[in-house]
Amino acid sequence: MTPSHSDAAADSTPVPGWVAWLFAITGILITVTLALGSTVCATDASASCPNWPGCYVGRLSPQAHTQPVVEFVHRVISSSIGLFGLASVVAGWLHRRRNRMLVVLPLVALLGALASGVFGMMTIRWGINKFEAALDLLAALISMGAIWRAWFVARRPDSRWHWNARSRLGAAAVGTLVAGHFLAVLVSGSGSLSRCMGWALFVRGAGDGPLVAWGLQQAVMVVGELLTVAVLVARLRHRVSAWDLLLAILVVVVLATGILISAAGAQEGLDVAHAVGTVLILALVMTGTMRDSVN
Template structure:
């Protein structure tokens, strides 16, 4: 099979489910961090020693739901990766699910260690970085597969969006290194546009603000360019709303300080903004084509038998 063959609808559905589960695991992970819910379930895999289910309280439920989603993500990614082997010539569809699976497994191991022994700063950054790579890779594979047969081209919207994805990944990961002890910076990822006293070196905080500003510029450029692309027009509106929310909440936190509610909105909206930007990038890159538009080498050729 090639990238121009039409996949089965069940395979497309599986890829999409795996992508959504991966996104949900990352978003819930940011919510767990922002609400400090991991401490509410001090055991693993059950919530407490001798008891699997959480108490009927918000924080234990948040942590437990996150664990259920995270555990469900692994089998979905494995199934997608195995099905992708049928499309070996389509590297985007066949390789990216394996990358996503590796990232999810790494994040799962680090998640277990977080509960049992805690993580170093480097381990925490690796955990977050691997989770985000899993989300980006599986989402890209799902979009590519659902647009098969397809052609790929780096349109202006795609170029700006992919650049934003790369910078946003750096903003997320460097937040772990910049966060001081007990600081929610490790959770909210996006800087609050001011120096936070309990956080790490001021130079690193300034670097993160510069990175965030560059990411915003790329996102705005992707939104403007994407408005002319029907496939991503609605996504650009979602990205614009999320960007406004992110900037507004960041300014409120800078002016008044933070709490679990503000941190939760800031953290989850940042993950949603990254995921939406990945969708804009992938949908702007991959264009579905009809059979008549495929390259000549991909179109079956009928060979008639020689006349007797």
């Protein structure tokens, strides 16, 4: 996620504020789509809309039931990302002389979102294997990281990425969490919450992969969790912000729901809170690391 500096001040024209707003809206849509995707996974809602792009054959929208509605809203928002992503690429292209990352990063985000959308369509149409599902998640995570980085570049196009103690720690946390989520899709069974971007629950279920692979994934996820807590402590010691307080609340929620799920078993409300909280934690650690790199 480390961008190159813009070409030696070839153009000092300010980047209009609407460009940053466009990137922010696109970033929000991608993040919300990931959160909804984890909800769909945690509630197994994808099967409730068996057709694509409509929910049922001969009917575009779902019946008024929770699961198909969640899945259909997920699809609608996912589809809108293509338009906003394309608009972001065009906006970046118009101001590419200010910083070439203004077009490179939105393009990466658009390609990641399109790849994830194709995998989503394949899932409904004829199904995908675990490796393809892991690539689907990775593409979406890359897309989210790229567009949020583009937002920071649009706000401060002359800034360089500075490696300091907090940005290094944050980058390590992001990389480890992404690796843990990627591995979770590969080794988790269809009934495991880990595949829905959950944190390590240490509950081995039917259909989970070989014990060694499953244990490795849980270990990687634990390291990511510990690094996340370390990032949070480092930021709170440096300067307390509303975003870091939100991160602290989400960490508590995810840990608490994880303990309850491990002890009492899966419950839809807890599963959704755990999975969505995990997505938002990753987004906040990502964006916080980007913020730390320019402070």
